[in-house]
Amino acid sequence: MTRFIQPIGPIRPISPERLMEFNSEDFVTTMLRLICIFLFYLTIHKITKLIVSKTPGFQKESKKIPIYHCISIILVSSMLIVFGWSVELFKGIILLQILLYASVSDIQTHEVKDFISVLIFVTGFIGTNAMDIPTMLLSGFAIGGILLFCAMVSKNKLGGADVKISAACAFVLGFQKGIAGLVIGLIFAIICNIYFSHKS
Secondary structure (H helix, E strand, C coil): CCCCCCCCCCCCCCCHHHHCCCCHHHHHHHHHHHHHHHHHHHHHHHHHHHHHHCCCCCCCCCCCHHHHHHHHHHHHHHHHHHHCCCHHHHHHHHHHHHHHHHHHHHHHHCCCCCHHHHHHHHHCCCCCCHHHHHHHHHHHHHHHHHHHHHHHHCCCCCCHHHHHHHHHHHHHHCHHHHHHHHHHHHHHHHHHHHHHHHHC
């Protein structure tokens, strides 16, 4: 009878000597990296939980809390992929948590405290070259001026907190990224408004 599947070769038992060839240093390094990543995400989870719990009007039974955590983890993971373990990642996490506090506060009370924009402004100085500060200030004034004009034209339908926070974010991100952030935020706002209007 003809064999259609030929054996690959003789089966040899795995000797203890071959098992000892496993590099223990690589294993330890890999385990340490996994532990560091686990502790990193655990810290992000705890910080997010603390930030959300300190927002005005916080309700422990709110069904939106898991959504806040998911958004935080997704955005932190994205920044980790883009920036790696760097100052930019640390800066981005701080900015994310401040904006998370502002967003949750706005959702729950429809108010955002003035110190939020100050915290964002201060965050912009982390890891920043002194030579870049004038350009960052111009970006903040430009974006803030555009939104202030929009607020005046729309008869104050755009809140003052939106203007200040956007200007502070433009200071941190720069003019081009600030404009990109406004466009992305506007798209999400339109989608959410359409969704909730149909739902109601």
